[in-house]
Amino acid sequence: MVGDVGIGSKHPVVIQSMTNTLTTDVAATLSQVKKLAAAGCRIVRVAVPTEHDTKALKQIIDRAPVPIVADIHFSPARAVEAIEAGAAKIRLNPGNIKDKNDLNRIIDCAKQHKIAIRTGVNEASIRDLKNDTPPDGRVPLMLRELTGYVRLFEKGGFANLVLSAKSTDPVRTIEINRAISEKFHYPVHIGLTHAGLPEHARIPTAVVLGTLLSEGIGDTIRVSLAGDPVKEPQMSLEILQSIGLARRVHPELTVCPTCGRCQTDVIKLARTIDKEIKKINKPLKIAVMGCVVNGPGEAADSDIAVCAGKNKGFIYKNGKKVASVPESQIAETLFKMIEQF
Structure with missing residues (x-):
């Protein structure tokens, strides 16, 4: 559980x-949290690089409409402060925590407050990859590093984990998550x-998430x-x-790709209709x-x-x-029928 949000196989993604x-x-952050929640987020993460941030965190948590996750890098103190401020989960890369005693202190604090920890690896942050790629490839190295982190938590008696491994490369991201899914049950x-940028990220992100989710891999997702x-x-959303894991709440518009048979401006008509149906909160097709x-x-x-x-x-x-209506009346006729629905 992350606050009141369940994560895992029996829960929706x-x-x-x-x-x-x-x-x-605080005001700007809360405003953005509320916008993200309204857009479909059930969990929102915030950065807490300084003590001033963790002090502000409690005010945000107390007024946020969804559970708040604290993003921790390098500082054990920030992790403990965020947990004590009421974070529902922290995101932690143990590779950035040098002292095992510090990691154990974070684990003990998380157990005491009954919160979750997301732990994992980012390909760009693995030290061994900065110089050269290992003989067996990057994915096995990422898996070995993640396995080491998981064993540290399990040794500390902590199992309320969410695992992640990310890369900028779509194929390696798919491969490492398949490997994680086979090896672990978290x-x-x-x-x-x-x-x-959105126009560059849209296709590779959809390929990665669509592939993994269609294979039953992935309990929480973020598009970056x-x-x-x-x-x-x-x-x-x-x-x-698109793959049937969430119910549509707005109309879905299908438009033919057009060809030489077209005798009207289909695209202009479709854009007119699309603009109007954005106001509707019904899953019409x-x-x-x-x-x-x-x-x-x-x-x-x-x-x-x-x-x-x-x-x-x-x-x-x-x-x-x-x-059958004249071309000039198509949009008006469709809008009237949509209103009847």
Whole structure:
């Protein structure tokens, strides 16, 4: 459990993200936490690099709508302070904690407060990789390092773990998470680290998360995008919906790719409809097709569809044609039918 959020096989996949505000700016951080929660995050992580941050953390935790995770690097003191401030989970890389006694102090504090710890490796932070790639490859090295961390926690009697291993490389990210899933029975957090700008990160991230989730690997996910973090849960939700792991709450718009048979501006029509249906909170399936050749069949499982012909549109409801209207009235007719739904 992370606060009141369950993580693991019997629970839905949990979307999370991380604030990019200064944690000491409590108002700004809380505002972003609330936006992330509204966008679909059930857990939000914040950075606590200084004592000033952990002092602000309690104020954020007390007023946040979702459990807060503290991101810890290097400092055992920050870890203990964050736990005592009420963090529901901490993210910790034991490789950054030099003294075993310090790690044991963190473990004891986490046990006392009954919180979870996410532990793992990031390919970029593994010291052995800075000089050369080992003979058996990077993935086995990442797995060995993670295994060592897990054994340290288990030796300390701590098993409330979430495991993660990340890389900027999509193939290695998939491979290491498959290896973790085979070797351990702890929940796994998955994501593609430092994925990049949204337009660059979208495809490789979807490939990694879609592949792993379709294989049953991944209990929490984060899409990592440079810029506005609110875009992260939006994309995470879209990925989960695409593979049937989350229920749609907004309309889904299907648009044909268009071809030489089109006799109307399908893309213009689709954009007009897309703009209007963004206001709707119902999981309708709406289709815009550019011809009457393949359109009716391809739109058969839609709630509402239009198959555009020359100067007119044929309107379908639940796969059955219900109207034929002039091109100028297609959008208006669809909107009226959507209102009826």
